[in-house]
Amino acid sequence: MAEMKGADAVVQALEREGVEVIFGIPGGASIPFYDSLYSSSIRHILMRHEQGAAHAADGYARVLGRAGVCSATSGPGATNLTTGLANAYMDSSPVVAITGQVATPFIGKDAFQETDVIGITMPITKHNFQVRSVSEIPEVVRKAFHIAQTGRPGPVLIDLPKDMQEGTAEVEFPEEVSLMGYRPTYDGHPKQVREAARAILEAERPVILAGGGVIISGASEELRQLAELIPAPVVTTLMGKGSFPETHPLSLGVLGMHGRREANHAVTESDLLIAVGTRFSDRSTGMVSCFAPEAKVIHIDIDPAEIGKNVRAHIPVVGDAKRVLGQLLGVLGEMRRRERSRSWIEKVTLWKKEFAPELEYDDVPLKPHRVIKEIMEFLGEDDIVTTEVGQCQMWAHCYMQRSKPRTFISSGGLGTMGFGFPAAIGAKVAKPEVRVVDIAGDGSFLMNIQELATAVVNEIDVIVAVFDNRYLGMVRQWQELFYDRRYSAVDLGSSPDFVKVAEAFGAFGIRVERPGEIGDALKQAAEAGKPAVVDFVIERECNIFPMVPPGKCLKEVIG
Amino acid sequence: MQEEHFIVALVEDRPGVMQRIAGMLRRRNFNIDSISVGSTEIPGVSRITMTVHGDRQTLEQVMKQLNKLIEVVKVSELRQAESVVRELALIKVSVKNERARAEVVQYASIFRARIVDVAKQSMMIEITGDEEKLSAFIELMRTYGIVEIARTGKVIMARGARSVKVRETR
Ligand SMILES: Cc1cc2nc3c(=O)[nH]c(=O)nc-3n(C[C@H](O)[C@H](O)[C@H](O)COP(=O)(O)OP(=O)(O)OC[C@H]3O[C@@H](n4cnc5c(N)ncnc54)[C@H](O)[C@@H]3O)c2cc1C
Ligand SMILES: Cc1ncc(C[n+]2csc(CCOP(=O)(O)OP(=O)(O)O)c2C)c(N)n1
Ligand SMILES: [Mg+2]
Numbered sequence: 001m002a003e004m005k006g007a008d009a010v011v012q013a014l015e016r017e018g019v020e021v022i023f024g025i026p027g028g029a030s031i032p033f034y035d036s037l038y039s040s041s042i043r044h045i046l047m048r049h050e051q052g053a054a055h056a057a058d059g060y061a062r063v064l065g066r067a068g069v070c071s072a073t074s075g076p077g078a079t080n081l082t083t084g085l086a087n088a089y090m091d092s093s094p095v096v097a098i099t100g101q102v103a104t105p106f107i108g109k110d111a112f113q114e115t116d117v118i119g120i121t122m123p124i125t126k127h128n129f130q131v132r133s134v135s136e137i138p139e140v141v142r143k144a145f146h147i148a149q150t151g152r153p154g155p156v157l158i159d160l161p162k163d164m165q166e167g168t169a170e171v172e173f174p175e176e177v178s179l180m181g182y183r184p185t186y187d188g189h190p191k192q193v194r195e196a197a198r199a200i201l202e203a204e205r206p207v208i209l210a211g212g213g214v215i216i217s218g219a220s221e222e223l224r225q226l227a228e229l230i231p232a233p234v235v236t237t238l239m240g241k242g243s244f245p246e247t248h249p250l251s252l253g254v255l256g257m258h259g260r261r262e263a264n265h266a267v268t269e270s271d272l273l274i275a276v277g278t279r280f281s282d283r284s285t286g287m288v289s290c291f292a293p294e295a296k297v298i299h300i301d302i303d304p305a306e307i308g309k310n311v312r313a314h315i316p317v318v319g320d321a322k323r324v325l326g327q328l329l330g331v332l333g334e335m336r337r338r339e340r341s342r343s344w345i346e347k348v349t350l351w352k353k354e355f356a357p358e359l360e361y362d363d364v365p366l367k368p369h370r371v372i373k374e375i376m377e378f379l380g381e382d383d384i385v386t387t388e389v390g391q392c393q394m395w396a397h398c399y400m401q402r403s404k405p406r407t408f409i410s411s412g413g414l415g416t417m418g419f420g421f422p423a424a425i426g427a428k429v430a431k432p433e434v435r436v437v438d439i440a441g442d443g444s445f446l447m448n449i450q451e452l453a454t455a456v457v458n459e460i461d462v463i464v465a466v467f468d469n470r471y472l473g474m475v476r477q478w479q480e481l482f483y484d485r486r487y488s489a490v491d492l493g494s495s496p497d498f499v500k501v502a503e504a505f506g507a508f509g510i511r512v513e514r515p516g517e518i519g520d521a522l523k524q525a526a527e528a529g530k531p532a533v534v535d536f537v538i539e540r541e542c543n544i545f546p547m548v549p550p551g552k553c554l555k556e557v558i559g
Numbered sequence: 560m561q562e563e564h565f566i567v568a569l570v571e572d573r574p575g576v577m578q579r580i581a582g583m584l585r586r587r588n589f590n591i592d593s594i595s596v597g598s599t600e601i602p603g604v605s606r607i608t609m610t611v612h613g614d615r616q617t618l619e620q621v622m623k624q625l626n627k628l629i630e631v632v633k634v635s636e637l638r639q640a641e642s643v644v645r646e647l648a649l650i651k652v653s654v655k656n657e658r659a660r661a662e663v664v665q666y667a668s669i670f671r672a673r674i675v676d677v678a679k680q681s682m683m684i685e686i687t688g689d690e691e692k693l694s695a696f697i698e699l700m701r702t703y704g705i706v707e708i709a710r711t712g713k714v715i716m717a718r719g720a721r722s723v724k725v726r727e728t729r
Contacts, residue, residue, distance in 0.1 A: 118575060119575075119578065122575075122578065122579055122582050123582055123583070123586050126629070127629040130574075147629060179629060180571060180604075180632045180725065181570070181571060181626075181628070181629055181630055181631050181632040181633070182629045303627070304623050304626070305620065305623035305624050305626070305627055307623075308616065308619065308620075309620060
């Protein structure tokens with residue numbers, strides 16, 4: 001027990017959680033907290049917008065697999081965080097947000113900069129807390145990190161009224177907290193695991209579908225062993241990209257609306273779908289009534305509510321992917337296996353050859369495919385790609401091969417334009433030794449471009465690769481294909497000059513118009529010794545194909 | 560198949576817990592016919608009883624999504640056939656004359672309801688029972704003129720030794 005100020009208790013509790021960095025912006029209601037931070041070893045990175053802070057914490061969390069922390073003041077600061085929290089919630093990312101709040105006696109009085117952040121963030125956080133007494137601070141912080149980082153991870157918000165920061169009390173820092181209503185299941189039920197193993201032995205055309213949960217769980221090694229043991233081709237979702245090396249002979253790449261044909265075909269023709277850590281989003285399944293129509297579905301997921309939510313699971317296994325796959329490998333190892341015919345693997349391998357995409361374009365203006373290819377060659381396997389949202393994201397999703405988990409970071413569930421750049425900042429802070437490239441659309445980059453100041457001032461040297469088509473390209477593509485080319489509100493016009501903007505912020509800027517210049521420009525960006533923006537002028541109306549039109553089956557691919 | 564299902568949830572008694580539950584139900588498009596809340600034998604734990612209309616899959620989703628809420632400690636489905644279901648209603652009936660008054664008193668006694676307040680022009684009746692009993696009684700009272708009804712929503716408890724309990728914590 002020790003007598004201390006609430007704000008000091010918060011900071012000390014954060015230090016005990018191993019927090020090294022906080023992304024945030026202070027304000028009136030969080031000044032006491034910032035005062036305590038002043039004398040702490042925790043590094044605070046001052047962002048230029050709270051949305052940037054939340055995304056940076058999210059990017060940081062996705063790279064390291066542990067909580068990223070962001071902070072904002074009450075009212076507008078807190079509301080600015082919400083997009084970032086919703087984003088983290090949809091993609092199961094462990095973010096802890098700390099918001100200032102007006103002092104307790106003022107709550108409910110429409111005090112200056114008061115918002116009901118607890119009410120606002122209830123549906124977009126895994127849980128949230130408003131501190132009601134100084135002495136409960138250590139316990140609340142411990143619970144917040146515990147909830148954020150265990151089970152199915154997610155964002156947790158702690159709202160700190162100003163008087164709770166300023167007041168003092170006897171506090172005690174608990175090692176363990178018990179939550180009556182929260183006990184995630186990690187081990188798969190042995191009976192279900194055995195049933196899954198039997199189904200695997202019986203299958204003729206098995207396919208593994210790996211999702212974001214494989215990355216969260218750190219189950220890539222077990223996944224690879226299972227794929228090779230069966231053997232079964234592996235497709236991933238956008239969120240699962242990198243969970244299985246896309247360079248592996250059994251990889252068919254990503255599935256879904258903008259998935260690879262070979263992946264969509266394989267799922268459609270499979271007789272057994274082994275789905276691991278995926279929530280069967282509509283973007284990944286297409287029309288559910290014709291999704292994997294012939295397949296028995298094994299669904300391994302840590303969240304019981306995902307079982308049977310969108311796609312019927314014949315063999316559900318609730319548990320952590322790494323543990324369940326380990327159990328499954330154990331059981332399969334003990335069972336007598338029969339020789340499986342190679343014809344399925346041969347068939348998918350043929351598809352893979354047949355549908356191999358053309359990336360080698362020499363056109364001017366640039367084809368995005370070519371840019372993707374050169375960025376891919378520029379990056380090592382440990383380097384990190386983040387993405388904005390739109391065509392740019394889908395070109396990376398579909399064509400850029402990633403071979404390690406946590407090296408492809410994208411806003412999947414919420415599809416937040418403006419995510420990629422601050423997420424890249426968070427990623428670079430998490431892993432300064434690797435290159436970090438944001439695959440950006442011009443529209444998306446503009447949504448959080450102010451963070452160039454953050455990157456420059458803090459020497460966080462990320463590269464923004466702008467796929468500059470002067471369009472809200474993805475929306476334009478839908479208007480072209482499904483709305484008779486009526487281009488409503490998608491033309492971005494000639495402003496800004498991204499090179500000059502970069503330079504004005506003190507970053508390095510370069511424009512690339514010819515395919516021969518791509519490699520050199522990337523090299524210059526990497527060696528600039530400061531954050532860099534590479535403006536790739538691409539063909540304005542280039543579309544992202546293949547595509548499964550909305551409401552269609554995965555096999556009804558166009559383009 | 561659309562059916563009525565009974566769900567009992569034990570929840571931590573904290574500020575905002577009802578908002579979390581109501582918000583989740585609305586957001587996920589679940590329709591709740593009746594909901595009632597009260598304390599339990601365990602300090603700090605409340606019991607929520609709700610009735611949901613829908614198929615099996617909807618019921619399962621409601622239960623799983625409830626379980627995901629951190630402050631929800633336990634969720635159980637109770638089957639009507641194996642349980643006692645009760646609701647309490649307070650009904651204010653207008654009684655214009657002595658005959659009406661006498662009839663209302665008589666009906667109340669047949670239904671084992673209690674007269675809890677009497678005024679010149681009205682009476683308040685307290686009645687407990689299942690859905691059919693309450694509906695039948697309210698129907699009868701309509702002939703006299705209902706001034707006001709307050710119903711608690713249903714509560715349910717399994718017959719026999721079975722009980723909805725909080726698991727032991729570590
Ligand atoms: C413009 C656009 C286009 C898109 N197109 C596509 C597309 O073509 N294809 C595609 O796939 N996606 C696409 N997406 C992304 C899509 O919206 C979803 O975000 C994505 O499909 C979800 O992938 P997921 O279910 O694997 O992962 P998540 O949404 O990350 O879900 C993770 C799952 O894993 C579970 N889990 C968490 N931890 C564990 C653990 N330890 N063990 C086991 N399970 C765990 C969770 O409970 C959850 O069910 C697109 C997005 C945008 C913005
Ligand atoms: C915050 C936000 N607003 C709007 C949208 C809808 N939207 C999806 S993609 C897109 C266009 C993105 O344009 P750009 O960043 O230039 O990428 P492009 O598609 O051109 O590659 C829009 C407006 C969104 N996803 N996020
Ligand atoms: Mg664009």
